[in-house]
Amino acid sequence: MATIVGAVTTSHIPAIGNAMANGLQHEPYWAPFFDGYERAREWLATARPDVAVVIYNDHGLNFFLDNLPTFAVGAAPEYSVEDEGWGLPTFPPYRGIPELSWHVIETLVEQDFDVATCQEMRVDHAFVNPMRLLWPDRTPPPVATLPIHINTVQHPLPKTSRCLAFGRAIGQALESFDDELRVLIVGTGGLSHQLDGQRAGFINKEFDEMCMAKIIDDPGALTALSIHDIVKLGGTQGTEIIMWLAARGALGDRVDKIHGSYHIPVSNTAAGLLVLENRAQPALWY
Amino acid sequence: MVQDIPGTTIFDGHEAMKGYRLNKMCYSFNSKENRDAFLADEDAYCARFELTDVQRDAIRRRNVLALIEAGGNIYYLAKFAGIFGLSVQDIGAQQTGMSVDDFKAMLAEQGR
Numbered sequence: 001m002a003t004i005v006g007a008v009t010t011s012h013i014p015a016i017g018n019a020m021a022n023g024l025q026h027e028p029y030w031a032p033f034f035d036g037y038e039r040a041r042e043w044l045a046t047a048r049p050d051v052a053v054v055i056y057n058d059h060g061l062n063f064f065l066d067n068l069p070t071f072a073v074g075a076a077p078e079y080s081v082e083d084e085g086w087g088l089p090t091f092p093p094y095r096g097i098p099e100l101s102w103h104v105i106e107t108l109v110e111q112d113f114d115v116a117t118c119q120e121m122r123v124d125h126a127f128v129n130p131m132r133l134l135w136p137d138r139t140p141p142p143v144a145t146l147p148i149h150i151n152t153v154q155h156p157l158p159k160t161s162r163c164l165a166f167g168r169a170i171g172q173a174l175e176s177f178d179d180e181l182r183v184l185i186v187g188t189g190g191l192s193h194q195l196d197g198q199r200a201g202f203i204n205k206e207f208d209e210m211c212m213a214k215i216i217d218d219p220g221a222l223t224a225l226s227i228h229d230i231v232k233l234g235g236t237q238g239t240e241i242i243m244w245l246a247a248r249g250a251l252g253d254r255v256d257k258i259h260g261s262y263h264i265p266v267s268n269t270a271a272g273l274l275v276l277e278n279r280a281q282p283a284l285w286y
Numbered sequence: 287m288v289q290d291i292p293g294t295t296i297f298d299g300h301e302a303m304k305g306y307r308l309n310k311m312c313y314s315f316n317s318k319e320n321r322d323a324f325l326a327d328e329d330a331y332c333a334r335f336e337l338t339d340v341q342r343d344a345i346r347r348r349n350v351l352a353l354i355e356a357g358g359n360i361y362y363l364a365k366f367a368g369i370f371g372l373s374v375q376d377i378g379a380q381q382t383g384m385s386v387d388d389f390k391a392m393l394a395e396q397g398r
Contacts, residue, residue, distance in 0.1 A: 014374075015373070015374075059361045059364075060313055060316070060359075060361045060362050060365065061316060064309075064310065064313045065302055065306060065309060065310075065313075065359075066310075082316065083316055083317065083318060084316060084365065084368075085315045085316045085321070085364070085365030085368045085369075086364065086365065086367070086368030087368065087371075153297070153359060153361055154297055154298070154299070154302050154359070155287050155296050155297060155298040155299075156287070156298070194294070195360045195364070195374050195377070195378065196294075196295065196350075196354055196360035196363075196381070197293045197294045197295055197351070197354060197381060198292070198293030198351070198381060198382060199291070199292060199293030199294050200293075200377070200378040200381045200382055201378050201382060201389060201392055201393055202293075203393065203396040203397075205396065205397070228287070228288065228291075228296075231291060231294065231296060232291050236294060236296070236297075236360070237360075263397065264393070264394070264396050264397030265393040265394055265396065265397055267373070267374055267375065268374050268375060268378055268393060270396075270397075
């Protein structure tokens with residue numbers, strides 16, 4: 001059976017890609033952000049995943065408003081990286097794992113998540129940047145990938161409760177896959193930020209810190225927030241926290257925080273990182 | 287969607303219908319060929335997408351607030367801004383009426 005080795009939730013800000021392309025990781029502006037990933041990579045070396053399931057939001061590379069799914073699952077042999085319009089470097093395609101994709105799709109639909117399925121899929125910075133942060137020397141990374149998209153472009157977005165349940169269904173799907181695979185869950189986006197309107201530049205540290213704490217110990221508490229609440233408290237693009245909720249849902253009820261970091265600002269955004277593992281079941285005493 | 291958050295437009299079905307042609311044009315800017323075609327003949331390129339007069343004027347003025355008012359979605363508008371090498375900090379500064387340096391300082395200040 002497949003095993004979920006843990007989850008990484010991380011921001012995916014486009015500027016990260018440019019900073020890496022230009023070798024700026026140790027510059028004073030960037031070092032506090034990039035330093036946070038060293039511990040994540042150490043953990044990854046011991047977790048040894050074979051597959052990364054990446055829950056992310058497309059920003060208008062693969063999907064347009066003509067045909068915009070709420071939930072979409074990649075089912076392609078490979079995922080291409082293409083020009084998004086503003087000069088990020090492109091890379092060779094990421095390897096897919098279609099047999100796992102179809103098992104996930106079948107299980108999700110069985111659990112009433114009627115997802116769109118994609119036999120061709122272009123992945124944008126929200127997928128690529130986290131992969132490059134986790135495997136900076138390996139592009140493409142030494143894992144198969146399975147991209148799962150959640151819409152944040154056009155409202156209505158799926159409710160927070162639905163995203164947490166979606167993540168739980170993804171977790172059950174992965175753990176019921178017959179092959180011996182070690183699976184990493186990656187949830188990308190956030191934290192608080194707003195790019196548009198007179199409120200551009202809005203950041204809410206207190207809200208982010210609350211969200212990070214709840215993601216670890218009580219993700220269900222975040223389902224009390226409506227999407228409208230999140231826009232108000234975390235900014236229009238702060239809604240990407242739903243990717244963290246889904247990723248958290250794929251883990252068990254109790255998790256241990258291996259690592260966390262938080263830094264303001266990266267570009268217009270508060271950047272967050274969590275590395276979480278399922279808590280080992282306590283031994284029973286007889 | 288209730289639009290009651292100051293300085294914020296929630297991009298819902300109403301906005302998406304209003305801005306469809308504008309966003310479709312901006313979506314096309316994923317491709318360098320299309321970005322070049324826009325730069326070579328802006329009028330002809332906009333005509334292909336049948337922008338409204340208001341949208342055409344906002345594109346002409348490179349004005350992000352006016353583009354949002356005309357139904358533009360920031361994810362697609364960012365691709366338009368990319369043609370001119372503008373970052374999200376540049377467009378943040380434009381929308382808030384700040385200098386880019388002041389806008390960046392405001393962001394950094396929130397981390398202190």
